[in-house]
Amino acid sequence: MIPNKELQLPRSWWMPVACIVVGCAFLFGAMIGPAGPVWWRVPGELLDHLPWINVHSGASKLESTVLWQIRMPRVVLAGIVGAMLSLAGASFQGVFRNPLVDPYLLGVAGGAGLGATVVIVTGRAASSSWPIDPLPLAAFVGGLLAVLVTYTVGTAFGSSKTSSATLVLAGVAVTSLVTAVQTFMLQRNTDVVRQVYSWILGRLSTATWSDVRLVLPYVIISSGVLLWHRRLLDVLRVGDDEAQSLGARVTRIRLTIVIAGTLGTAAVVSVSGLIGFVGIVVPHLVRLLAGSSYRRILPLTVLFGAAFLIIADIPGRILSDPAETPIGVVTAFLGAPFFIVVLRSRQGTSR
Amino acid sequence: MSSLSFIDVSVSYGRSVAVTSFNDIVHPGEWLCLIGPNGAGKSSLLRSAAGLVAYSGSVLVDGSPLNLRSARRRAALVAHVPQSPAMPDDMTAFEYVLLGRNPYVGYFGQETKQDRMMVQRVIERLDLQPFAMRRLGTLSGGERQRLVIARALAQEAPIMLLDEPTTALDIGHQQQALELVDSLRREHGFTVVSAMHDLTLAGLYSDRLALLHQGHCVASGPAQEVLKAETLSEFYGVSVSVHHEEDGTVVVVPRRTVPLA
Numbered sequence: 001m002i003p004n005k006e007l008q009l010p011r012s013w014w015m016p017v018a019c020i021v022v023g024c025a026f027l028f029g030a031m032i033g034p035a036g037p038v039w040w041r042v043p044g045e046l047l048d049h050l051p052w053i054n055v056h057s058g059a060s061k062l063e064s065t066v067l068w069q070i071r072m073p074r075v076v077l078a079g080i081v082g083a084m085l086s087l088a089g090a091s092f093q094g095v096f097r098n099p100l101v102d103p104y105l106l107g108v109a110g111g112a113g114l115g116a117t118v119v120i121v122t123g124r125a126a127s128s129s130w131p132i133d134p135l136p137l138a139a140f141v142g143g144l145l146a147v148l149v150t151y152t153v154g155t156a157f158g159s160s161k162t163s164s165a166t167l168v169l170a171g172v173a174v175t176s177l178v179t180a181v182q183t184f185m186l187q188r189n190t191d192v193v194r195q196v197y198s199w200i201l202g203r204l205s206t207a208t209w210s211d212v213r214l215v216l217p218y219v220i221i222s223s224g225v226l227l228w229h230r231r232l233l234d235v236l237r238v239g240d241d242e243a244q245s246l247g248a249r250v251t252r253i254r255l256t257i258v259i260a261g262t263l264g265t266a267a268v269v270s271v272s273g274l275i276g277f278v279g280i281v282v283p284h285l286v287r288l289l290a291g292s293s294y295r296r297i298l299p300l301t302v303l304f305g306a307a308f309l310i311i312a313d314i315p316g317r318i319l320s321d322p323a324e325t326p327i328g329v330v331t332a333f334l335g336a337p338f339f340i341v342v343l344r345s346r347q348g349t350s351r
Numbered sequence: 352m353s354s355l356s357f358i359d360v361s362v363s364y365g366r367s368v369a370v371t372s373f374n375d376i377v378h379p380g381e382w383l384c385l386i387g388p389n390g391a392g393k394s395s396l397l398r399s400a401a402g403l404v405a406y407s408g409s410v411l412v413d414g415s416p417l418n419l420r421s422a423r424r425r426a427a428l429v430a431h432v433p434q435s436p437a438m439p440d441d442m443t444a445f446e447y448v449l450l451g452r453n454p455y456v457g458y459f460g461q462e463t464k465q466d467r468m469m470v471q472r473v474i475e476r477l478d479l480q481p482f483a484m485r486r487l488g489t490l491s492g493g494e495r496q497r498l499v500i501a502r503a504l505a506q507e508a509p510i511m512l513l514d515e516p517t518t519a520l521d522i523g524h525q526q527q528a529l530e531l532v533d534s535l536r537r538e539h540g541f542t543v544v545s546a547m548h549d550l551t552l553a554g555l556y557s558d559r560l561a562l563l564h565q566g567h568c569v570a571s572g573p574a575q576e577v578l579k580a581e582t583l584s585e586f587y588g589v590s591v592s593v594h595h596e597e598d599g600t601v602v603v604v605p606r607r608t609v610p611l612a
Contacts, residue, residue, distance in 0.1 A: 228459045234446065235453050239437040245401045246506070247426030247454035292441040 014290045018303035022079070025307035029075035030067065033317050037063035069209075075310055077207040077215075078327075081268040082278055082309025084219050086301040088261040089279025090286070091226045094233035094294050095257045096164050102279035103265040106171040106258065107146035110178035112269045115142025116199050117182045121189045135199075136214065136270035143266035150174045151258060164240065164254065201326035202275035204313055211271045222264025223302065229257055233294035275309070275328050277335030282308050285338075288345070352379035352540040353428065353509040355400065359408035362395040362566075369395035371566040372408065379509075382536060382543040384557035386550060386577075388587050391563040393546035394434065397512045400544070401431035412510065426454035430503035434514040436495075440488030444498055447487060448474060451505030473505045477531065493524035500531060511536075513545035517552065525549070529556045550603040554578055562586060574601040 030046060031039040037059035045067055048055040059067070088103035096105075104110075115138035154170035186193055232253050235243050240250045269275075282305045283297060290296045309327075312334060316325040355377040362370040370392040377383045385393040399406040402417065402425050410417045412428050420428070430451075438447065451473075452466040474483050477497050482490055490498070496516065503511055513532065517525040533556055536543055547553040553560060554574030562570040562577055564586040570577045578601045580593050594602040 231456065231461055232458075234442075235450055237437075237439045237442060238447075238450060241403055242431075242433060242437060243453075244422065245403060245426060245429075245431040245433075246450055247421075247423035249422050292439070293446055 014296070014300055015303075018300050018307075022303050022307045022310075025310040026075060026079065029078065029310040029314060030071055032314055033071050037067055042067065073209045073212055074204050074207040074313070077212050077272065078204050078309045078313045079306035080212065080215060080219055081204070081272045081275060082282070082312075083302045083306040084215075084223060084264045084268045085275065085278040086282035086305025086308070087223050087226055087298060088265045090283035090294070090297055090301045091229065091233065091257050091261050092279075093283055094236060095254050096168055097236065097239070098168065099284070100280070101168065102277075103261055104175075104274070104276075104279070105168060106150045106262065107174040107178065108143040108262055108265045108269060109274050110175040110182070111146025112139040112143035112266060113200055113274060114146075114178045114182045114185075115139045116273075117185050117196050118142075120192050120195050120199070121185050139199075140266050140270040143269055144262065146174055146178055147171075147258070147262045147266075151255075167254075167258075198326065199273045200328070202273040202328035202331075204272055204327055205316075207271070215267045215271055218267035219264050222260045222267070225260035226257065226264070227298055227302075229253065230294045230298040233257075233298070237292075237294075273326075273328065275331055277331045277339070278305060278309055278312075281331075281335045281338055353413045353542055354379050354411075355429075355510050355542055355544065356411040356414070357396070357400070357408070358411065360396065360399055360406050360410060361408055362392065362399050362404055362406045364404075368566055370399070370406075370563075373563075373566075373568055375561060375568070375571065377542055377544055379542055380536070380540050381559065382533070382545070382557040384553040384560050385544065385546045385563055386548075386553050386560055387563035390565075392566040393563055394514050396563070397431065397514050397544065397546055400510075401429055401512055403431070423454045426506065426508070428508050429510045429512060430506040430508040431512045432499050432503050432514060432516060434518065436499050438487040438495060438498075440486060442487050443484055444479060444487065444490065445470065445474070445483045447498055448479075448501045448505050451502040451507075454506060454508075469507075470505050473501050477501050477504070492519050493521075493527065496520055496524065496528050497531065500528065500535075504535060509540070510542045510544070513543065515546055515548065517547070517549065525552060532556070550578055550583070551601070554601045554603075575599070578603055 027043065027046075031042045037045055041059045041063075044055045045059050045064060049068065085103055089101070092101045092103055092105060093099055116135055119135050119138040150171045150173075151167065153174070154167035186196060232248060235246060235248045236250065236253065238246075244250050283301050285308075286297050286300045286304055290300055309331070312330045313327050316327050316330050319325050357373050357375045360370060360373045361368070373392075373396060375383065385396060387393055395404060398404045400410050400417065402422065417425055417429070448470045449462060449467070452462050452470065455466065456462055474480055477500065479494075479497060479501060482494055482498075487495065487498070496519070500516075511532070516532065517528055520528060529552060532543060532545075535541060543557075545553075545557065554577075557574075559572060560570075560574055560577040561568055562582070569586060570582060575595065578593055580591055583589055583591050583593075583603070590606045590608045592604050592606055594604065596602060
């Protein structure tokens with residue numbers, strides 16, 4: 001028998017609760033950090049930036065700039081990245097009917113990592129002759145290419161019945177191949193190891209408003225498409241065959257979700273690096289809280305994902321200031337033990 | 352009320368042939384029962400009509416080919432109940448029955464209030480209210496089977512395909528499930544095609560039987576004609592005695608081939 005865990009709070013309450021959690025995380029993230037205004041001046045300072053509101057927070061010009069140009073883009077970007085990774089993770093878990101799947105599964109991470117490594121190794125990252133920063137571009141393109149290879153390979157050999165399992169396996173193969181190439185390049189160029197690793201482990205420390213502007217269009221399109229599929233993800237829960245007999249076009253749905261999820265993930269990864277575990281931890285947390293229907297899970301993962309990464313970014317800023325703890329390390333540190341707990345509780349509830 | 356016609360339908364998986372040119376017309380409101388040993392092609396035939404396997408020949412609903420219709424339109428005409436339906440443990444019974452409304456909801460749409468009320472009526476009709484908010488993992492085999500039928504009913508398709516609807520049930524629940532299908536058929540005028548192993552039950556509830564053997568239809572007609580000891584022995588390799596009751600029921604009773612010592 002399965003205990004009815006989800007009824008601890010009435011379901012309709014989870015949405016406002018999630019909004020409050022995001023709001024608190026946002027405020028908290030804006031208040032904490034080296035330099036900048038004292039924490040109690042932050043709310044006033046933020047209000048002052050809203051149109052038609054004038055508040056004298058008493059913060060100096062410099063403090064205000066630190067808050068608005070350094071801390072805020074970082075908090076906002078953390079929120080966007082966390083929301084996107086969690087949403088893509090939940091959608092992929094639904095479409096592949098596998099709770100261990102994350103948004104990096106089909107090779108986005110490996111491809112983006114290789115793209116970034118190539119740029120850093122060839123020294124293009126430092127050159128200012130390019131109109132745009134080549135690092136995120138290479139990561140973005142690398143991520144998309146890797147998934148394209150995975151999908152082509154996975155669907156070429158898999159029959160329609162097994163294609164979701166074949167696709168997952170193809171993702172594993174492509175990822176290990178790409179990672180091998182990347183490792184080889186690193187081994188040949190040990191002088192850039194530190195630089196590459198700081199990218200791989202995730203970095204929100206260099207976030208600017210232009211990063212936010214860069215990823216926002218992709219994230220909006222991608223999350224829009226994914227959220228619109230929340231009902232169909234529920235239909236897919238009964239398996240490919242039955243979903244098809246209920247009139248769902250399974251292959252097309254899977255392709256659409258893979259494209260949308262990959263686009264969004266590749267975009268955020270290109271500016272934030274590879275932040276791990278968010279895409280698994282947050283959807284499972286939401287599932288434990290609010291039940292298993294994707295109609296409830298997907299909107300909630302967006303909010304809780306944003307809150308999770310904003311909060312996970314805080315220890316990195318204050319723990320080992322000034323040399324920051326990479327956020328990928330923090331999320332894995334929080335994520336791995338949590339994941340074990342989730343697995344244990346799942347084992348306890350399955351019949 | 353709709354008719355379902357199979358014209359020269361063949362199904363093969365790679366090199367192995369599951370069904371060879373099957374021809375049959377199931378009349379509106381009729382219940383056809385497919386019988387035959389394991390691997391005779393019963394499930395493949397049902398899956399072809401549900402659009403789940405590729406086939407040659409044609410499957411027609413009211414005279415128009417099913418494979419020319421969109422997936423959603425086909426699902427609004429034909430409901431398929433698989434042999435062992437996937438029932439996610441943590442999905443609620445209501446959510447499960449609601450899936451049957453998928454053919455009527457647009458790609459990006461959500462179920463309307465009418466859809467939810469329709470599901471509510473189906474749940475009430477099948478006396479499932481006590482379980483409506485329970486999780487599937489907590490339900491018994493008989494309750495699950497009724498839920499699967501409820502989902503097919505919510506699909507509002509005039510043709511219902513049932514693949515071994517009673518395999519996992521005890522004799523009482525078998526009877527309950529089949530009587531439910533039969534009464535729904537009379538209420539709504541469904542056309543039913545089912546695959547079944549229990550020959551007595553198959554003869555009792557269906558109008559007509561079709562006996563499949565290695566993908567070929569070897570006998571078709573009412574129970575009295577198809578269920579004969581020599582026919583069954585030839586195609587099932589079984590030793591049975593067949594009794595005819597006064598009300599026309601045909602009872603198939605297995606016999607020991609090795610005599611009691």
